[in-house]
Amino acid sequence: MTLLEVRKVLNATCVTGHSLDVIVVKTACGADLMSDVLSHDKEKTILLTGLIHPQVIRTATIIDIVCVVFVRGKVPDQDIIDLAEKNNIPILCTRYPLYEACGLLYNAGLGVISDEPSRY
Amino acid sequence: MSHHVIKPIVRDVMTKELITITPDLTVRQAKELMRTKEISGVPVVDQDKMLLGIISVADIFRAMEEDNLDAEVAKIMTKNPVFLSEYDTVGQALSACRQYKFHRFPVLDDQKKIVGILTAGDIVARLSQILKIDQVEDDVEKKGPVDFTSHYIEYPIPGNNFERAGEAASTIKRIMTKLGMAPSVIRSAAIAAYEAEMNVVIHANQGLLTAVITPRDVTISVSDTGPGIEEISKAMKPGYSTAPDRVREMGFGAGMGLPNIKKSADEFSIESTPQGTILVIKIFAK
Numbered sequence: 001m002t003l004l005e006v007r008k009v010l011n012a013t014c015v016t017g018h019s020l021d022v023i024v025v026k027t028a029c030g031a032d033l034m035s036d037v038l039s040h041d042k043e044k045t046i047l048l049t050g051l052i053h054p055q056v057i058r059t060a061t062i063i064d065i066v067c068v069v070f071v072r073g074k075v076p077d078q079d080i081i082d083l084a085e086k087n088n089i090p091i092l093c094t095r096y097p098l099y100e101a102c103g104l105l106y107n108a109g110l111g112v113i114s115d116e117p118s119r120y
Numbered sequence: 121m122s123h124h125v126i127k128p129i130v131r132d133v134m135t136k137e138l139i140t141i142t143p144d145l146t147v148r149q150a151k152e153l154m155r156t157k158e159i160s161g162v163p164v165v166d167q168d169k170m171l172l173g174i175i176s177v178a179d180i181f182r183a184m185e186e187d188n189l190d191a192e193v194a195k196i197m198t199k200n201p202v203f204l205s206e207y208d209t210v211g212q213a214l215s216a217c218r219q220y221k222f223h224r225f226p227v228l229d230d231q232k233k234i235v236g237i238l239t240a241g242d243i244v245a246r247l248s249q250i251l252k253i254d255q256v257e258d259d260v261e262k263k264g265p266v267d268f269t270s271h272y273i274e275y276p277i278p279g280n281n282f283e284r285a286g287e288a289a290s291t292i293k294r295i296m297t298k299l300g301m302a303p304s305v306i307r308s309a310a311i312a313a314y315e316a317e318m319n320v321v322i323h324a325n326q327g328l329l330t331a332v333i334t335p336r337d338v339t340i341s342v343s344d345t346g347p348g349i350e351e352i353s354k355a356m357k358p359g360y361s362t363a364p365d366r367v368r369e370m371g372f373g374a375g376m377g378l379p380n381i382k383k384s385a386d387e388f389s390i391e392s393t394p395q396g397t398i399l400v401i402k403i404f405a406k
Contacts, residue, residue, distance in 0.1 A: 033371055033374045034370070034372055035315070035372060035374050035375075035377060035380055036374070037371075038314065038315065038380050039311075039376065041307075051370075051371045053369070053370050055285065055286065055370045055371055055372070056371065058290070058314075059371070061290060062289055062290070062293065062310045062311060063307060063310070064303075064307070
């Protein structure tokens with residue numbers, strides 16, 4: 001699935017300057033705890049979160065998250081957007097709450113990569 | 121490694137804004153200076169800037185263990201330290217790093233007066249500037265490993281500074297990417313370093329992260345100056361946390377730090393006393 005499709009499914013807006021049609025994602029991770037995000041070990045992952053904080057972008061950078069989606073209509077401050085631009089991480093904003101946003105993407109075919117549950 | 125032909129000398133890459141101390145200071149004063157200036161070692165000189173010795177974080181830790189904080193620096197410093205001349209080449213400096221296994225050298229002029237200090241980090245920073253390799257390119261993974269023997273990174277972590285939290289881990293990640301390490305190894309190292317860095321920022325007064333990167337493995341050590349972990353076995357348990365609420369607002373403090381580090385590491389050790397905690401994390405480049 002491309003980020004453009006993700007944007008359509010979530011009826012989201014992109015607040016950074018990126019060409020969404022060329023970025024491919026394979027799975028997603030929905031969490032507000034950055035330590036939980038850090039234990040996620042799949043590639044080409046988008047992160048859906050209700051937490052608005054620069055550490056979200058830092059965490060995303062550390063594990064090569066390909067896109068951050070802020071849920072529940074929350075809009076990040078400019079410093080977060082700047083940090084994301086600097087680290088080349090697209091940000092999408094959607095009005096859906098976390099559970100619904102994850103469900104919509106799962107339904108649209110963005111599943112989990114492995115059947116194995118994560119270790120924690 | 122590069123097609124550029126350059127022979128920079130030590131004077132070109134050393135740190136010239138020099139912080140020195142005199143031997144009559146107490147270890148406690150030296151410790152405070154290193155903490156506030158965010159440096160991990162400082163040369164000891166006499167009135168004429170002649171080099172007498174050098175004191176490092178390791179010396180401070182030892183002095184703490186031996187209850188020597190009020191002793192004079194002269195008593196615990198490393199005397200007659202190995203030094204470089206300002207006209208030595210960076211190549212000679214690198215081989216000194218390898219030979220002596222430490223990573224900070226005072227630089228002296230012809231009159232044997234101190235004119236600078238050289239850390240492995242200075243060399244890395246200056247060389248990446250000269251070679252313009254500090255921009256990470258998207259296709260760097262395809263280029264395969266860069267030819268190198270050992271790479272040393274040193275990064276002070278100021279406690280309670282949430283603005284900068286994550287910078288040390290990002291630096292490790294960037295340098296490993298430049299060196300062409302495998303993505304899975306970079307990822308494990310970055311996660312472990314990030315969690316360890318967050319622990320220092322959240323819980324400790326002052327810390328230092330060092331990393332030694334070789335083509336075979338990465339060794340990250342993170343030390344701090346206290347207050348230490350009360351019960352390590354509890355802290356290793358997923359979900360156990362002593363972090364304050366404002367840390368949770370940033371998505372941390374959920375009691376997953378040490379378990380995440382252990383999960384990312386191939387070898388992991390932790391020692392903690394009220395004077396400080398030392399984590400050593402090793403990840404093999406499979």
